[in-house]
Amino acid sequence: MTHSLPVSGSLRNRLVVILIGGAAILxxxxxxxxxxxxxxxxxxxxxxxxxxSVASILDAATIRDGEVEIDIPYASFSMLSTPFDDRVFYAxxxxxxxxxxxxxxxxxxxxxxxQTITFRGEAVRMITAERILIGIDQRTRIRVALAQTQDALxxxxxxxxxxxxxxxxxxxxLAALLSYWATSTTIGQLQRLTDSVTKRGPxxxxxxxxxxPAEMAPLVTSxxxxxxxxxQSLSQSEDFIAEAAHRVRTPLATVRSYAEATLQRVxxxxxxxxxxxxxxxxxxxxxxxxxxxxHAMITFRADHLEREEIDLVDLVHDLVLRLTPIxxxxxxxxxxxxxxxxxxxxxxxxxxxAVRNLIxxxxxxxxxxxxxxIFVTANTNTQIKxxxxxxxxxxxxxxxxxxxxxxxxxxxxxxxxxxxxxIALDVAKAHGGDLVLSNRPEGGACATLSx
Amino acid sequence: MRNFVALILLLFPQIGIAQEWEDRQLFxxxxxxxxxxVISSTDTVLFAPIIEHFVAENPSIGVEYLVHGTSDIDQIxxxxxxxxxxxxxxxxxxxxxxxxxxxxLRLPDLVHPSWAQWRQSLFAFTSEPAAIxxxxxxxxxHKIPQTxxxxxxxxxxxxxxxxxxxxxYDIRKSGVGxxxxxxxxxxxxxxxxxxxxxxxxxxxxYCCSGAMIDDLTDGRIAVAYNVLGSxxxxxxxxRDKFQVILPSDFPTTMMRTAMVSVHAPNPEPAAAFIRxxxxxxxxxxxxxxxxxxxxxxxxxxERATIALEPALMTFLDALKRRRFVxxxxxxxxxx
Ligand SMILES: Nc1ncnc2c1ncn2[C@@H]1O[C@H](COP(=O)(O)OP(=O)(O)O)[C@@H](O)[C@H]1O
Numbered sequence: 001m002t003h004s005l006p007v008s009g010s011l012r013n014r015l016v017v018i019l020i021g022g023a024a025i026l027x028x029x030x031x032x033x034x035x036x037x038x039x040x041x042x043x044x045x046x047x048x049x050x051x052x053s054v055a056s057i058l059d060a061a062t063i064r065d066g067e068v069e070i071d072i073p074y075a076s077f078s079m080l081s082t083p084f085d086d087r088v089f090y091a092x093x094x095x096x097x098x099x100x101x102x103x104x105x106x107x108x109x110x111x112x113x114x115q116t117i118t119f120r121g122e123a124v125r126m127i128t129a130e131r132i133l134i135g136i137d138q139r140t141r142i143r144v145a146l147a148q149t150q151d152a153l154x155x156x157x158x159x160x161x162x163x164x165x166x167x168x169x170x171x172x173x174l175a176a177l178l179s180y181w182a183t184s185t186t187i188g189q190l191q192r193l194t195d196s197v198t199k200r201g202p203x204x205x206x207x208x209x210x211x212x213p214a215e216m217a218p219l220v221t222s223x224x225x226x227x228x229x230x231x232q233s234l235s236q237s238e239d240f241i242a243e244a245a246h247r248v249r250t251p252l253a254t255v256r257s258y259a260e261a262t263l264q265r266v267x268x269x270x271x272x273x274x275x276x277x278x279x280x281x282x283x284x285x286x287x288x289x290x291x292x293x294x295h296a297m298i299t300f301r302a303d304h305l306e307r308e309e310i311d312l313v314d315l316v317h318d319l320v321l322r323l324t325p326i327x328x329x330x331x332x333x334x335x336x337x338x339x340x341x342x343x344x345x346x347x348x349x350x351x352x353x354a355v356r357n358l359i360x361x362x363x364x365x366x367x368x369x370x371x372x373x374i375f376v377t378a379n380t381n382t383q384i385k386x387x388x389x390x391x392x393x394x395x396x397x398x399x400x401x402x403x404x405x406x407x408x409x410x411x412x413x414x415x416x417x418x419x420x421x422x423i424a425l426d427v428a429k430a431h432g433g434d435l436v437l438s439n440r441p442e443g444g445a446c447a448t449l450s451x
Numbered sequence: 452m453r454n455f456v457a458l459i460l461l462l463f464p465q466i467g468i469a470q471e472w473e474d475r476q477l478f479x480x481x482x483x484x485x486x487x488x489v490i491s492s493t494d495t496v497l498f499a500p501i502i503e504h505f506v507a508e509n510p511s512i513g514v515e516y517l518v519h520g521t522s523d524i525d526q527i528x529x530x531x532x533x534x535x536x537x538x539x540x541x542x543x544x545x546x547x548x549x550x551x552x553x554x555x556l557r558l559p560d561l562v563h564p565s566w567a568q569w570r571q572s573l574f575a576f577t578s579e580p581a582a583i584x585x586x587x588x589x590x591x592x593h594k595i596p597q598t599x600x601x602x603x604x605x606x607x608x609x610x611x612x613x614x615x616x617x618x619x620y621d622i623r624k625s626g627v628g629x630x631x632x633x634x635x636x637x638x639x640x641x642x643x644x645x646x647x648x649x650x651x652x653x654x655x656x657y658c659c660s661g662a663m664i665d666d667l668t669d670g671r672i673a674v675a676y677n678v679l680g681s682x683x684x685x686x687x688x689x690r691d692k693f694q695v696i697l698p699s700d701f702p703t704t705m706m707r708t709a710m711v712s713v714h715a716p717n718p719e720p721a722a723a724f725i726r727x728x729x730x731x732x733x734x735x736x737x738x739x740x741x742x743x744x745x746x747x748x749x750x751x752x753e754r755a756t757i758a759l760e761p762a763l764m765t766f767l768d769a770l771k772r773r774r775f776v777x778x779x780x781x782x783x784x785x786x
Contacts, residue, residue, distance in 0.1 A: 070770045074637055078762035085570040087551045088761040092770070100769035120553050 012187045019179030023172050031168035038160040042153050046125055047114050053079055054129040054146040057090070061142045063135040068094050068142065082152035089119055089126075089147040094140055107145040122149050189213050193220065201429065205231035235300075242296035245289040252286040280415075288417040294353055295404075295419050295426075302430030307345040313338045313376050315348055316355055316384060320374065323359055331368045334359070338376035346431050346451060354427035355384055357420040358447045362388040364414050365445065381433070387446040392439035402435060424449060474518035478502045483513030485717050487724060490528060491539035492521045492627070493707065493742075494661055497685055498539075500739045505727045512720045520658050521545060521626030529554070533714035536721035539707065541679070542626030544633075544763040546573055546708045551764065556711040558722050563729055567706065567745055569759045574725055575706035576732040578746040578756060581631045582680035583696045584664065589616070589673030590694075598700040599641045602674070606648050612673070613652050618663050619676040621656035622779055627705065628657075631677040633766040633775060634703045634757050641700070646782040649676065654783055668692050677703075681743050704756040707742065 056076045062069050070092060080088050091101035108115055108128040115126045126147035133140050193212065207224035259282060263275040313336075320334045327334050362372040366388035375385040393401060394408045401408055402425040405418040424447065425435040433451040440446055474495050479486075483506070491498060495518055502514045517535075519527065521542035528538050532554050540546050547569055549555055555572035567575040583602060585595065589612065596602040606613050620628020635642040655672060657663045660679040666672045668689040680695045709728055711721040731740045746756060757763070766775060 068770075069774055070768075071774060072765050072768050072771050074762050074765050076762075077765050078760060081758075081760040081762070083565070086761075087553070087570070088764065089551075100771075122553075 011190070012183050015183040015186065016179060019182065020176050023175030023179060026175070027168040027172035030171055031164045034164040034167060035157070035161050038164070039157055042156050042160070043125075046148065046150070046153055047127070049079055050114070050125060050127045050146055050148060051129075053077070054127050054144050057092075057144050057146070058129055058131040058142060061131060061133060063133050063138065063140070066135060066138060068099065068133065068140065070099070070142070080148055082148075084151035084155050086149045086151050087122065087124075089124065089145075091145045093143045093145075101145075105145050105147060107143045111143070116150075117147070119147055124149050125153075189216060197223075205234070238296045238299055242293055245292040245296070249286050249289040249293070252282055252289065256282045256286070284415045287415055288419075291357075291417045291419040291423070294357075295423055298350055298353060298423055298426050298430075301347055301350055302426055305347055305350075305430050307347060309343060309345050310348045310351075312342040312344050312351070312378075312382065312384065314341070315352055316374060316376050319352060319355055319359065323356070323363070327363055327372070330363060330366075332363060332366060333371040334374065335371050336374045336376070339378060342376050342378040342382060344378075344382050344451060347427075350427045350430065351384075351451070354424040354449055355386070357423050358384075358386040358449065361420055361447070362386050362390070362445070364416065365410065366390040382451045384449045384451075385446060386449075387440060387444055389440075389442075389444035392443060392445045393437050395439065398437050401437060421447075472517050472519060474516075476516045477513065478506045478516065479513035480506050480510040482510045484511050485720055486513045486515055487536045487717055487720055488515045488517065488534065489537040489539060489724070490517045490519065490524055490535045491537075492519065492524055492541050493539055494518065494682060494685070497681070497741050500741060501728065501731060504731065504739045505724055508727070509720070509723060512717075512723070514724075520624065522624060522629075525549070525626060528712070532712050533716065535712050536715040536717050537709060537711055537724060539709045540626070541579070541705055541707045542630050543575075543705060543708055543757055543759065544630050544767055545626045546710060547759060547761070547763045548767055549573075550710060551761065554713050556713045556715060556718055556722070558711065558725060561722075561726055561729065564745075566759065573708050573710045573759065574729055575708045575745060575759065576728050577681070577707040577742040577744065578704050579679055579681050579707060579743050580697050580702040580704040580755070581635075581677040582683065582702075583698060584667055584675045584678045584680070584683050585694050585696065586667055586670055586673045587692060587694055588670060589613075595694065595696065597696060597698070599639065599645050599698050600700065602676070602698075603641070603645050603648050606652060606674070610652060615653045615655070616671070616673040617649050617652050617676070618655040618657055618666060618672040618674070619649060619783075620663075621658060623776055624656075624658050627679075628677065629766070629772075630705060630757070630763075631703055632779065635677070635701075636775070638701050638703065643778075643782060645676070646779065650783040650785045653785075656783075664693075679705075685741065702755050704746070706745065706756060706759070708759075 053076045056073050057070065060071045060073055060076075062071075077088055080086070089102045089105050091103065091105040091107065092099040093107055102119075105119060105126070107130075108126070111128055111130040113128055115128075116123060117126055118124070119126070124147040126145055128143060128145045130141055130143040133142055189212065193208070193216065196208065196210065205227045207227060208220050212220050256279060259275055259279050263272060263279065266272050266275055316338070317336060320336050324334055359372065359374065366372055367390060370389045373385075373387045375383070375387075377383050377385070391410055394410050397408050400406055402421045403418075404422045406422075407416060407418040411418075421435065421437070428435045428449050428451065431451045433449070436448040436450065438446045438448065476495055476499070478499075489502075495516060498516065502516060506512065506514060521540050522545070524538065524540050525542065525545040525548075528535055528549065538546065538549065538555075550570055550572045555570070557571050558574075559571050561568075561571065561574065563574055583596070583599075590605075593605065593609075594601075596605045606617065620631065622629040622632045632642070655666070657666075657675075660682040663672070663675040663678050664683050664686060667675050667683075668686065670692075680697065683693065683695050684690075709725055711718060711725060715721045732744055734740070766772060
């Protein structure tokens with residue numbers, strides 16, 4: 001029954017890849033964004049301090065007696081202290097002449113500008129600022145270049161990068177966890193639908209009624225309508241079979257009676273032989289038609305099982321009485337062994353049909369002058385067991401004998417359609433039970449109908 | 452007990468090319484293969500036990516100990532940075548500028564509190580306050596000043612007793628003198644008034660603490676301002692002649708610092724020496740380490756101790772220095 005379907009990809013994997021991949025990209029973006037922003041902020045911080053420092057130096061510039069004096073405040077350099085002890089360089093120029101500081105540090109051509117340059121082999125952040133001093137008969141331009149190494153900055157950045165990495169990683173882990181959860185719950189809905197499809201009985205073609213997520217509604221709707229159509233066409237074909245069987249059976253009965261009558265009148269040996277074969281074939285056909293009818297009826301009743309309280313012993317006893325004449329024709333004895341009444345709620349017609357088929361089989365396959373034992377018990381579960389002392393079920397076929405139209409190897413020469421066990425099994429299933437076929441160790445077949 | 456030989460080499464002034472050292476000593480063990488050249492402003496007496504201890508522990512390393520004034524050290528070292536392994540000086544500002552100029556070697560694995568080091572290159576190993584040292588005879592029967600203000604009053608009270616008998620650093624010659632003066636001036640206005648009083652009394656100007664204390668023991672001067680108390684304490688034999696007073700209003704405290712030259716001929720042993728020095732500073736061994744140890748309370752440090760920060764370069768600025776020295780000369784040198 002289970003064909004391996006060609007599988008292309010997996011929804012779960014696709015979802016996981018998309019979500020986790022997305023999370024990874026987002027985490028990276030987050031990391032770079034945070035680091036970038038932090039770099040800007042940190043650089044801005046250093047720039048601000050450099051700006052304030054250079055302003056305070058320029059502020060201290062004065063002209064006294066025609067000479068420029070710059071009384072650099074202690075705080076100007078003090079504010080440049082960093083935890084990483086960054087080096088500080090500065091140069092003061094009056095117009096184009098160098099006044100003090102580090103002679104190698106050249107001012108930028110534009111004032112109030114920040115630059116990152118290399119000075120004495122180290123990357124430094126430098127600001128240039130200028131101020132015009134006006135003396136009595138003099139106008140002079142003071143320019144100050146102030147530079148600081150970036151150890152603290154890179155230290156801060158390193159720390160921020162580490163934190164940003166932790167942040168990004170954490171975000172990623174969380175997102176991965178979330179996407180795993182999201183995927184599981186989404187796929188879970190599908191799994192649930194799958195489970196409820198799998199758990200259904202073979203005859204159950206009723207529509208799904210449990211609520212499903214909106215996205216799955218179309219699928220379930222079309223599944224339901226598919227099953228509706230299937231159900232309809234199934235029952236149509238069953239109806240058709242039943243109808244056909246019925247139509248065949250009645251004329252067959254007529255044909256049989258004519259054949260019997262003709263047989264009485266025919267004397268020639270080969271003609272008699274032919275007529276007998278004809279009667280036999282007719283019997284076989286009508287039995288098959290009967291069983292087809294039975295089967296159709298059982299399928300219908302099983303779908304709409306109506307239980308009523310019955311006494312199984314009573315029911316089987318009736319059957320035994322009815323079948324005794326047939327048994328006696330074969331010199332067989334039907335022995336019913338049972339506890340006192342076994343009450344059970346089920347469909348009597350179905351159960352009767354099933355038991356009859358099983359007894360029929362026993363009568364068919366058991367040798368003459370033996371006994372067929374029928375047990376009705378209600379110990380652990382309600383069971384009806386029919387055992388004969390015939391050849392038993394062909395052991396290698398036991399598992400498949402209950403399939404429709406399946407006949408065993410030992411069935412050659414006996415009239416039958418291969419539906420008897422099928423009917424019995426269907427009835428058992430309809431009542432939530434099972435049919436177990438076994439062979440007795442001393443020989444003979446045992447069919448156990450548990451309900 | 453100790454297998455080193457200390458040599459005092461006399462230098463002859465007539466050999467003009469050779470650097471004139473205030474003092475020069477060799478510390479070697481028999482097995483010394485490498486010689487460390489240490490240029491230092493610390494008196495040999497105070498530093499010798501430390502070097503001896505080092506040489507005893509590292510017999511393969513010898514030490515040539517060269518003593519000079521703080522300003523000169525700076526100049527000598529700058530002109531010849533690969534001629535020396537270590538620079539030890541009390542002029543924190545000059546030392547810090549050496550590091551800022553990239554002349555010091557980074558010793559990244561040396562663990563030292565952040566306030567006592569700069570750029571893992573400059574390592575402080577003492578905390579030494581600038582003191583007022585007075586001659587006991589000169590103050591017999593008089594109140595002993597405890598602050599700068601009280602010192603001003605005491606000097607003004609008996610100008611005749613002190614005329615020509617007060618001393619302080621010549622800040623133009625001494626780096627540490629300049630450091631003390633600038634930090635004093637930054638901290639309190641009283642400094643300038645005190646300088647003016649000293650000026651009117653015809654102050655004697657000194658290159659170094661040692662000379663000042665010599666004159667003080669002799670009685671040539673009665674008061675010395677901004678002297679390194681540690682040097683005075685070391686004069687055990689004349690300890691009763693003078694008194695060391697730490698001005699209670701604001702004791703300017705300097706940290707002696709050491710660094711390895713970036714061009715040091717023997718960087719490995721030089722780093723080992725600094726490590727040894729720093730370790731001795733924190734070890735409990737007064738025999739060997741006779742200098743005042745680092746103050747450990749960072750709060751006190753902040754208040755009184757000169758911080759190792761780029762701001763120390765402020766007063767080294769040419770314009771600023773010119774201005775400060777002019778002002779100082781104005782106050783102190785009165786014709
Ligand atoms: N009592 C039995 N003893 C031996 N074989 C049996 C017995 N009952 C059924 N079988 C085997 O199971 C097959 C299926 O039985 P059934 O469905 O009743 O069809 P049939 O019409 O052939 O009896 C038979 O063909 C036969 O091989």
